[in-house]
Amino acid sequence: NAGVTQTPKFQVLKTGQSMTLQCAQDMNHNSMYWYRQDPGMGLRLIYYSASEGTTDKGEVPNGYNVSRLNKREFSLRLESAAPSQTSVYFCASRRTGTGDRNTIYFGEGSWLTVV
Amino acid sequence: KQEVTQIPAALSVPEGENLVLNCSFTDSAIYNLQWFRQDPGKGLTSLLLIQSSQREQTSGRLNASLDKSSGRSTLYIAASQPGDSATYLCADGGAGGGADGLTFGKGTHLIIQP
Numbered sequence: 178n179a180g181v182t183q184t185p186k187f188q189v190l191k192t193g194q195s196m197t198l199q200c201a202q203d204m205n206h207n208s209m210y211w212y213r214q215d216p217g218m219g220l221r222l223i224y225y226s227a228s229e230g231t232t233d234k235g236e237v238p239n240g241y242n243v244s245r246l247n248k249r250e251f252s253l254r255l256e257s258a259a260p261s262q263t264s265v266y267f268c269a270s271r272r273t274g275t276g277d278r279n280t281i282y283f284g285e286g287s288w289l290t291v292v
Numbered sequence: 293k294q295e296v297t298q299i300p301a302a303l304s305v306p307e308g309e310n311l312v313l314n315c316s317f318t319d320s321a322i323y324n325l326q327w328f329r330q331d332p333g334k335g336l337t338s339l340l341l342i343q344s345s346q347r348e349q350t351s352g353r354l355n356a357s358l359d360k361s362s363g364r365s366t367l368y369i370a371a372s373q374p375g376d377s378a379t380y381l382c383a384d385g386g387a388g389g390g391a392d393g394l395t396f397g398k399g400t401h402l403i404i405q406p
Contacts, residue, residue, distance in 0.1 A: 181335075220383075222393035
């Protein structure tokens with residue numbers, strides 16, 4: 178069971194370049210999320226998708242766009258990368274509802290450096 | 293806006309000790325409270341999930357409690373081992389069914405000395 182798979186794992190970008198982080202889950206989850214994790218700041222929500230066809234801004238959406246391509250896939254795009262976007266990015270998913278079915282699952286992370 | 297705080301930020305204890313990690317939250321209207329473990333260079337692994345109607349959950353040597361009235365949750369680790377060394381994070385599962393994202397604390401970095 179692959180769970181949540183995100184690619185690439187490592188990427189170095191020059192300021193102004195664009196790139197897309199890919200995320201896919203095989204657990205038939207409704208909701209998917211993109212977080213960034215920075216030292217001293219913890220995990221912050223960038224965007225989320227409560228269900229296929231919907232996306233919403235989280236706490237720190239500026240400089241990012243997302244696409245919920247289908248129920249399995251949720252991509253994060255940096256249109257014009259800035260050094261402030263150097264971070265570790267995590268994709269996550271969960272089945273919304275009651276009980277332990279609400280447990281969230283994370284990918285292994287994508288380390289992005291913008292120089 | 294929900295705020296989640298974890299104290300202490302770091303903790304180092306000898307192997308074998310029992311220990312408690314603390315998590316506090318400002319808004320008691322939580323859907324659930326989740327505890328995670330994060331190893332260096334890895335993603336987060338869910339340890340325990342406590343529904344808002346529950347008081348505690350147990351898994352092996354781990355026990356998590358939830359007191360909504362005081363805005364606190366604790367993670368109790370019994371008989372700590374070096375393999376327990378990691379960062380532990382708690383998160384509010386969000387309101388209204390949890391479709392929106394979790395709000396995380398900044399974590400407690402735990403070191404178990406052999």
